Amino acid sequence: MSERVLVVDDEESIRTLVEYNLAQAGFEVMTADNGDTALEIAVNERVDLLVLDLMIPGVSGLEICKRLRQAQISVPIIMLTARGEEIDRVLGLEMGADDYVTKPFSPRELVARVRAVLRRKTEEKVVSEPVVSEAMFVVGDLRLDAERYEVTVRGELIDLTPREFDLLHYLLKNLNRVVSRDQLLDRVWGYEYAGDTRLVDVHISHLRDKIEVDPKSPKWIKTVRGVGYKFVQGE
16 A cells, blocks of 8 residues: 655645646645645645745644644644744644655655655554663653553653654663764764754754753753764762
8 A cells, every 4th residue: 555645735736846746756645725624634635745935824733743743643744944944843842743855856856855854753553572682761750661662750651652762762762972963863863964953952942842851951861062962870
């Protein structure tokens, strides 16, 4: 069964361009020109990935991201944003979007992004042989179980997006070692990212909000100015 992509954009020329290139790449493609229709399709039909313009009639792209994540619908989302819309792009990432492509964009690049995000989704579902040393991480009152795909802090189960989980997992595998933003993009996102490293900063901020007692003064995820981040054992 072909993977199904929903393309949402109110510009017919863009919908047609994206639909054609994704279909040529072997994907089944559905389209919508407004947020209301897109949300209805995403909630009620099988959708493997959403290519979503933020500026659309009806329910906005940002609101769609928010509602899908609130409903625990984990369909991957790639945002389409106009050049210079950094605020909307950051908000979209904070609301659960997985990636973004800036207009004007290369259809080949968009297809590559779609494949990369879907590949990661597939890999996340693969059950690997248990390796205790790599499957369980305990730092203070934080516990990450890679086999169960669970994170608990002070005994409370934390709701992380797949990307946040992978980011935390990689930081823990490099406990007390500095990892650069470029390294995180390559290892966690799984492909060479063409955008800026703000993507990492947004996800780190969101992760801190969920696991740190005081996100503004984190005890675990430390910023190494000019380099990247480091997960430490705590003070």
